[in-house]
Amino acid sequence: MRVTADEATNTYAEARAELLARPGAPGAARRRALTALTDDWLHALYVASGAGEIGAALVAVGGLGRGDLAPGSDLDLLLLHNPNVSTAEVNSVADKLWYPVWDAGLRLDHSVRAPAEARRLAAQDIKVVLGLLDARTVVGDDALTKSVRESVLGDWRALAPRRLDELRLGVEERIARSGELAHLLEPDLKESYGGLRDLVALRAVAASWVTDAPVAALAPHRDLLLDVRDALHLVAGRPTDRLLQQEQTAVAQRLDLQGSDPSDSLLRQVSTAGRAVAYAADTTWHRVERLTRRSGVRGGLAATARKLRGTRTDRAPLADGVVVQDGEAVLATEARPERDAVLILRAAAAAAQAGLRLAPHAVDRLARDSAPMPEPWPASARDALVSLLGAGRAAIPVWEALDQADVWSRLIPEWSVVRSAPQRNPVHRFTVDRHLVETAIQSVAHARRVGRPDLLLIGALLHDIGKGRPGDHTDNGITIVQSLAPRMGFSPDDCDILVSLVRNHLLLPETATRRDLDDPATVAGVAAAVETQDVLDLLHALTEADAAATGPAAWSDWKKALIDDLVVRTRHELAGRPQPEAPRTTQAQLKLAEAVRLLSSQGVAVLLDEDEGTSITTVTVAAPDRTGLLSTVAGVLSLHRLQVRGAQVDTITAPDGSRRAVQVWTVTPAYGDPPPVERLREDVTRAVAGSLDVASRLDARDQAYAAPREVAAPRVDLVPGASERATVLEVRAHDAPALLHRVTRAIAAADVTITAARVATLGSEVVDVFYLVDRDGAVLSEARAATVRVTVLGALDPR
């Protein structure tokens, strides 16, 4: 019985809807089922179209061709026809095939071609080649499909060096555009490097016969990425491949991922898969480049084969048991990893120092046969690890190669927890383990500045080793390094320094950006924590390397200037010398003097200074003192879209005997140039006089902002012992317009004076610290401080 196209479409639509609505995790079986359903439907459409009578084949390419159709996938279809059929006939058949697909609401990528045309297009457009790699006859004359496949693959192999180069350029552009799957918080499962597109590209490389690509070994990773994509399509209800944060929890649940944080486990799995694919792609492309570049213009298989055979005479020694062969580091014939535990690190270091990669077979053999590392590690092993990291950028491919073979988790068991662990903070660019390696590599630049570069590199490698576990990552890290460093063979003194680096790795940036450097307690506290000059230098270098490895949002000239200042002051404190006159203060004092001079009896003075080169602007405001003045000015600055980085507050007596508040603000424009000082002055004057209602202007502006998505609740803490002169209040919250204005308004409402403020913005999170005193300039009583804390909390979280 012949089925009409409409009947077939209705049956398909029902069966498809039923399949997609089935509860439970998606998987390969469902993809096959969806592909089979789709094939049946296309078969019926083909029969109804009369295509069989003109001699044609309906060919599935892309996802449908591979049999892994996702719920939101396009149908990539090619109608191949005999060349001697008239255009009118072909068009009529094609209409009967394509229109039902469009009418069913599915996305269609279609083409109609004679075999010669398909071959010609494949020669012009690499995407056509990639599509035809997976070409599969759904229905019709399979001989047509085979002939096209064979001719296209023949051309592909014949011109492999040039065409692979073209493909590689495309991959590089895609990396620049879509980032790396392994390290993104919101990766694109298809486009990011290490994603589904790269698996297709690897198949194209393998099909060129230039070199093998480990396509089969990547199958489990491919399945995982496809499962995640299926779940994402179902959860999001649209054909997206970008795993956005808002969807991650639902996707993880759809995939039945267990554990306390399923979305964390989802990201970790995606990252692991992306990393394996990216590593395979790296290695494969590296090989392609070696084999095709050197085979010269003539290229072709003969040259490739000559290269692959290689000869003994090519081998040059690199280190004990390690030789260079054909541009890669390989093991020497006499090398015995089963008796030489350090060989694995020595080979890695030698390869990285020479700017080479470790050949995959060398990695396999080292990973499989290496004798277990004795504990404590011999000095040569430590030296080799330091030398590997000290090679800088060149260490990354070597590190990744050994990581794929799971070498690091065996040498350093604690590594397995940070491996591919996602960083739940948009400031970070990399997963935890890669961040650690990046930090070590960044710290190479500071090696000359410190007395013990080896401890700097190892400290950098271990500073965040406590992440990915419950509890505070610094506390975890201390415990880990206390047992790990002795196992690595470090002397007790060196172990203490490494532990101190882990314990204090956030000390300098946090203190510099959140504490008043003029308060003697601040510098004394840092000096007590670091104890020696050497540790201070190591921490200084580690801090810069850590920030550089984190991402552009973690570092600024402003932060650097503060940290440098703190280090100088701490150095004096440790040496027992008096504190130098800090240039920042002198500058501020000059401003104060000028401001006071400018003051008319009731007037408001506003000065604005731009520091060339750092984009930091200083705004000095002098006005009659009253409670809430800080909040008013903060509001005006926010209205002018100036982001506050810090504020220093003083009260002085003007020549006429009245009390004047002088505020020195460090600000950066949110974008563009700072506003003209006249406009700022006018607005501050009006706001102080009460004719500009800052609060309502800000409220009106807030309305224009979309309400933030779910954010963590704000935190307000009192920091005991941070200062002897004032009560220190620390506010952590999700950044929002005029946040500082709201907080300071709340503090003013509690009738408390702010003497200094430090404001730090880290990505979307802010950490504001306020130094508070009562009306008489004394530290707040405990009860008073607690009240202020609650008031501020209330202002932040109106719900």
Add this chain to the structure above:
Amino acid sequence: MKLVTAIIKPFKLDDVKSALEAYGIHGMTVSEASGYGRQRGHTEVYRGAEYTVDLVPKVRLEVLVEDHDADSVVEVIVKSAQTGRIGDGKVWSVPVDTVARVRTGERGPDAL
């Protein structure tokens, strides 16, 4: 009042114009546009290459009409722009608060 906007195939513009004139609409704004919908950017329906999504040239036509005319005008455009092929376009209408004729300052339906 309503603003009727139509995205149509460029070669259908003359047909649509005559159909609208026959209906009694004498003013319209026509501009060149490009985009894609379910047609997915294949200019020649059967010669597209896989994965490429290009923008296809279209004509955008805008007509201001009184409320009671809107449905009929949409109908007239749909009928006259139809080829039955993929990529024929879309027509929609949205309410309009105010219209003023610049030369005279007339407001509302008088300004149409």
